[in-house]
Every structure is written in C-alpha cells, then in structure tokens.
Amino acid sequence: MRKEIISDGQAISLMILFYLGTTITTGTSLGIGNNGWISIGLAMLEALPFLFICVRLLSAFPGKNLFDILELLLGKTLGKLVTLLYTIYALQLGSFILRIFSMFVHSVALPETPDFVTYIMMGALAAWILRAGLEVMARTAKFLLIVIIIVLMAANLPSIGLLNIEYIKPVLGDGWAPVIKASFSSFAIPFSQSIILMGVVFMLEKKENIGRSYLKGYLAAGLVILLLGLRNILMLGGNYGSLQYFPSYTAIRRIRVGRFIQRVEGAVDIILLTTALFKTSINLLATTKGICSLFNHQDYRVFALPVAILAMVLADISFGSTMQFAYFTDILYPFYALPFQVFIPVLLFLVYIIRKRTGRLPVIPVEEDES
Amino acid sequence: MAIITVMVFILIGIFELTPLIKKGDIKGFAINLALLLCSCTVLTLKSLQISVPSPLKPIENLIKAIIE
Numbered sequence: 384m385r386k387e388i389i390s391d392g393q394a395i396s397l398m399i400l401f402y403l404g405t406t407i408t409t410g411t412s413l414g415i416g417n418n419g420w421i422s423i424g425l426a427m428l429e430a431l432p433f434l435f436i437c438v439r440l441l442s443a444f445p446g447k448n449l450f451d452i453l454e455l456l457l458g459k460t461l462g463k464l465v466t467l468l469y470t471i472y473a474l475q476l477g478s479f480i481l482r483i484f485s486m487f488v489h490s491v492a493l494p495e496t497p498d499f500v501t502y503i504m505m506g507a508l509a510a511w512i513l514r515a516g517l518e519v520m521a522r523t524a525k526f527l528l529i530v531i532i533i534v535l536m537a538a539n540l541p542s543i544g545l546l547n548i549e550y551i552k553p554v555l556g557d558g559w560a561p562v563i564k565a566s567f568s569s570f571a572i573p574f575s576q577s578i579i580l581m582g583v584v585f586m587l588e589k590k591e592n593i594g595r596s597y598l599k600g601y602l603a604a605g606l607v608i609l610l611l612g613l614r615n616i617l618m619l620g621g622n623y624g625s626l627q628y629f630p631s632y633t634a635i636r637r638i639r640v641g642r643f644i645q646r647v648e649g650a651v652d653i654i655l656l657t658t659a660l661f662k663t664s665i666n667l668l669a670t671t672k673g674i675c676s677l678f679n680h681q682d683y684r685v686f687a688l689p690v691a692i693l694a695m696v697l698a699d700i701s702f703g704s705t706m707q708f709a710y711f712t713d714i715l716y717p718f719y720a721l722p723f724q725v726f727i728p729v730l731l732f733l734v735y736i737i738r739k740r741t742g743r744l745p746v747i748p749v750e751e752d753e754s
Numbered sequence: 755m756a757i758i759t760v761m762v763f764i765l766i767g768i769f770e771l772t773p774l775i776k777k778g779d780i781k782g783f784a785i786n787l788a789l790l791l792c793s794c795t796v797l798t799l800k801s802l803q804i805s806v807p808s809p810l811k812p813i814e815n816l817i818k819a820i821i822e
Contacts, residue, residue, distance in 0.1 A: 475810075678781055685782045688770055689789035696793045700800070701810045711814065718817045 386446065388586045391596045393521035396528040397584055397665065398600025399607075402573045403531075404662035405483040406608055408655045410630040415565040416621030417551050420613040422562045426569030427605040430577070433725065434601055436732045437577045438594040443735060444747060445590050449581035449669075450676035455745045456734045463677060465727060470673030472723050473579055474690065477666035478697035479712070481505055484659045485698065486705055491632055492652065502695040505663060510691035512664045513671060514684050517583065520664060527657050535607070538650035539614065541640045546617040571717035574605065575724040582669035628709065667691055755801040763794040 389397075415422060444452050449469065454462030485501040493501075512520050555562065577597065587593050611631060618634040619627070627633045632651045639645040670690050671683035680686075702708040738744045767790055774783040799806050 674785060678785055680781055680785070682782070685774060685779065686786060686789070688766065689786045689793070692766070692793045693789055696796050697809065700796060700806050701808050703808070711810065715814055715817045718821055719813060 386586055387517040388588055389518060389521040389584070390588050391592050393525045394584050394587055394593075394596045395600040395603070396524040397521050397661065398580060398597065399528060399604045400524050400531075400658050400661035401576070401580060401665050402601065402604030403607060403654075403658040404573055405480055405487075405655065405659050406573050407611060407658050408487060408629050408631045408651055409483060410612060410615055410627075415557075415561045416625055417553075417616050418555060418557075418562050419565065419621065419625070420551075420609060420616060421555065422566035423569050423605075423609045423612045425562065425566040426574050427601075427609070429566060429570045430574035431601075433575050433728055434577045434597060435594075436728050437581045438597050440728075440731065440735060441581060441585050441593050441597075442590075443739075443744075446586060447747065448583070448585045448672060448676075449578065450673055452581075453731070454676070455747070456731055456738065466673055466676050469578075469582070469723065469727075470670050470677065473582065473666045473669035473673060474694055475697065475701075476576070476579065477509075477663050477670065477694040478701060480659050480663045480666065481694060481698040482702065482708060484655065484663075486708065487629060487632075487655060490705075491629065491648075498699065499695070502698055505660065506691045506695040508660055509663045509667055509694075510687045512660070513667055513687035513691065516684060517668065520661075520668070524661055527661075531654055531657055534650045534653050538635055538638070538647050541638050541644055541647070542614060542618060542634070544640075545637060546614070547620075548617065550617050550620045551613075567717050568713060569608075571720040571724065572712070573608075574601075575720070577601065578724055578728055579666060579669050582672050583665050628705070663694070667694060670694075756798050759797045759801050760794065763790060763797075766790065 410419075440452055441447075444455060447455065450462075450466045453465050453469070456462070457465060481502055484505050485498045488501045489496065489498065512523070580597070584596075585593070587596060615630040615634050618637060619630060629651075632648055635651050636646075636648045638647050667687070667690050668683070671686040674686050674690070675681065675683045702711065735744075767787070770790070771783055771786055774780075774786065796806050
C-alpha cells in the first residue's frame with residue numbers, strides 16, 4: 384500500500400484536534416477550584432519530555448510508526464506483545480471518547496435519545512473517515528480547524544465582559560501540593576497521549592519538520608486548553624466550575640449580549656462534535672494500524688468498520704453509569720495510562736539509546752515511494 | 755431485538771466480508787470476521803437482557819489494589 388504523506392500544516396491541525404478532543408468541553412484539572420489553570424500549565428511542562436521522546440524516536444526511524452518501532456527495538460515477540468497492548472489501549476481510548484460524546488448529547492441536548500443512537504452516528508462517521516484514509520482525514524482536519532477557531536472566537540469574545548478576576552484569587556492558596564496532584568490528571572488526559580499520535584502521524588512531506596510540527600500542535604492545543612480553563616474559572620468561579628461535568632458548556636450558556644446574542648452554547652456542540660470525532664478517528668486509526676502490524680496486513684482501511692463497531696460496543700458495556708465513568712476517568716485513568724504513556728515510551732527510548740551506543744541499531748531499508 | 759441485531763450483523767458481514775473474499779484477502783477476512791463476531795456476541799447477549807461484565811472491571815480492581 385502507498386505510504387500516506389501529509390503536509391506540516393495538516394499534521395499540526397490533526398494534532399491540535401487530537402489534543403483538544405473532549406478536553407475542550409469536559410475541562411481538565413478540575414477539583415482544585417481556582418488553581419486549575421496553574422495545574423494545566425504544569426501538566427503541559429510535565430508532558431513535554433515525553434513528546435520529545437516520541438519525536439526523537441520518529442526522527443530516528445523515518446517512515447516508521449509506533450508499532451514498527453516497537454518491533455524494531457524490542458524484537459518480534461515482545462514487540463508484538465506491546466503492540467497488542469497499545470492496540471487495545473487505543474481502542475479503549477476511542478470508546479471513551481464515544482462515551483463522553485454520548486454523555487454530553489444525553490445530558491445537554493437529547494435526554495430521551497438512547498445512547499446507542501449517538502454511538503452509531505459518531506462511530507459510523509469515524510469509520511467513514513478511517514476508510515477515506517489519513518490524507519483525507521488530515522485535509523479535513525486543516526479545514527475544520529479554521530471553522531473551530533472562528534467558532535471559538537465568536538463564542539468567547541462576548542464572554543470577556545462576564546469574566547470576574549476575583550474568582551482567580553487566592554492564587555496557590557493551599558500551596559503547590561494540590562496543584563501538582565491535579566496536574567497528574569491533565570498530564571494523563573490529554574497532554575501525554577502523544578504516544579497514540581506516534582501510531583498515526585509519522586510521515587510528513589519534509590521529514591526534518593516532524594519535531595517542529597509535533598511541538599507546534601502540542602503548544603497550540605495546550606494554549607487553547609489553558610485559556611479555556613482560565614475562562615471557565617473566571618466565569619464560573621473555581622468551586623462551581625469544579626462541580627460541572629461540562630464546565631465549558633455551562634460557561635458559554637451564560638453569555639448574553641443584550642437581546643441579540645444569546646444561547647450561543649450551540650457553538651460548544653459544534654466544537655465538541657468536531658474535536659471528538661477527530662480524536663475518535665485518530666484512536667481508531669491507531670487501532671487499525673496496530674492490527675495491521677500484529678497480523679502483517681498491508682491495508683488498515685479494511686478494518687475500519689469492524690473496529691468502529693467494537694469501539695461502540697466497548698463504549699456501551701464498559702461503564703454502568705455516568706458516575707462510574709467519571710470515577711474511572713478522574714481517579715483511575717491516570718494510573719491506568721501510566722504504563723502506556725510514561726513507562727513504555729521511556730523504556731523504548733532507553734533501549735534506543737543503549738542500542739545506538741552499542742552500535743546495535745536495526746538497519747532500516749530505504750522504501751521507494753510507489754506514488 | 756436479538757434477531758434484529760443478528761440480522762444487522764449478517765448484512766454488515768455480507769457487505770464487508772464479500773469484497774475481501776473476492777480480493778483473496780483471507781487474512782483480512784478472518785480478522786474482520788473475528789472482530790464482527792465479538793461485537794455481535796456482546797450485543798446479542800445485551801439484547802437478550804443478559805448482563806455482560808465490563809472489560810474494565812479487572813483493570814479497575816488491579817489499579818485499586820495498587821493505589822489503596
């Protein structure tokens with residue numbers, strides 16, 4: 384199958400949409416009131432070394448994705464085993480996003496609609512995007528990112544008059560300890576999820592730009608998440624904002640400029656639909672690429688629909704209620720993500736360094752582009 | 755409901771798997787069939803009101819055992 388190559392701008396757009404994902408609506412680093420924005424900034428810094436690990440590995444093995452690198456560095460048996468773990472992990476992440484989207488639709492817009500309807504709508508769309516391929520996905524991402532920026536600005540500019548700077552005080556009133564603890568959750572979702580991107584975004588038009596693209600996407604998305612977190616605190620107050628499942632939605636609902644501009648919360652729906660769709664698609668793309676790597680299959684597109692259906696099923700059976708889901712994602716997920724987002728990437732990097740120093744790095748054959 | 759579920763999966767199977775057999779992609783056919791069978795089994799059980807355990811429960815228990 385022909386290698387899919389995307390431009391820097393498209394890669395950056397994909398990355399921004401991936402990081403924003405559902406975080407743009409659910410918020411992150413909740414539960415510590417008015418200091419949430421500091422822990423978001425802290426989490427960005429904490430996850431930066433792991434981004435560099437991803438970039439370093441991708442630069443060392445040009446044209447190879449996460450699963451190829453796993454096999455090259457860890458050997459065939461161990462590499463396949465870790466690939467299987469990452470494939471299941473990516474599938475679960477995809478199903479989490481479907482669940483969050485369904486929760487959002489259920490709680491704010493269509494309370495009587497059964498969950499499976501939203502799963503089918505979102506899952507089918509994700510399968511369609513997957514079947515179209517990475518290049519189409521990237522081109523669409525670049526276009527939709529512009530739409531999201533316009534919608535974000537249009538929805539947020541009227542909120543400036545409603546911001547109350549008093550809500551941010553006292554800064555670090557309880558010291559650094561709770562802020563550092565809360566940053567762990569932002570670190571897990573979404574900042575250290577770059578490893579999933581390694582399975583998807585690895586071939587750029589200019590190979591040397593891969594690090595720059597990853598960093599630009601990461602910083603842009605981080606900045607948006609930070610600013611929206613700050614806006615939520617300044618509009619809702621730290622404690623009230625922490626109690627909301629969807630603080631951005633609650634904040635935007637308050638915007639009223641005279642009788643002319645009101646009920647702009649539809650903007651949040653548009654943004655969540657787009658970012659969640661892309662995050663689901665990227666996770667499912669990583670899943671299908673993992674399956675291809677496991678079974679030495681050439682075309683990931685043939686697995687698009689079965690994988691999307693499996694993600695829908697998982698989204699349905701994984702959690703009994705919204706409370707269970709919130710408990711898992713807030714309390715347990717950061718620990719669950721640790722091996723995938725921290726331990727294995729660090730281990731992989733150490734293996735790379737040791738192999739490089741001892742001169743035992745695998746030789747990668749130069750592939751001819753068939754296009 | 756269970757019958758509808760199975761019928762839907764048979765239709766998906768026909769539209770998804772037949773082109774793979776025609777192309778001679780036996781590996782792709784087998785993987786797709788396995789994935790579809792997994793989904794179909796779980797959904798059929800659910801439609802028969804049989805509770806399906808969450809695959810995250812063992813993970814949840816493991817994490818709780820470590821952190822608590």
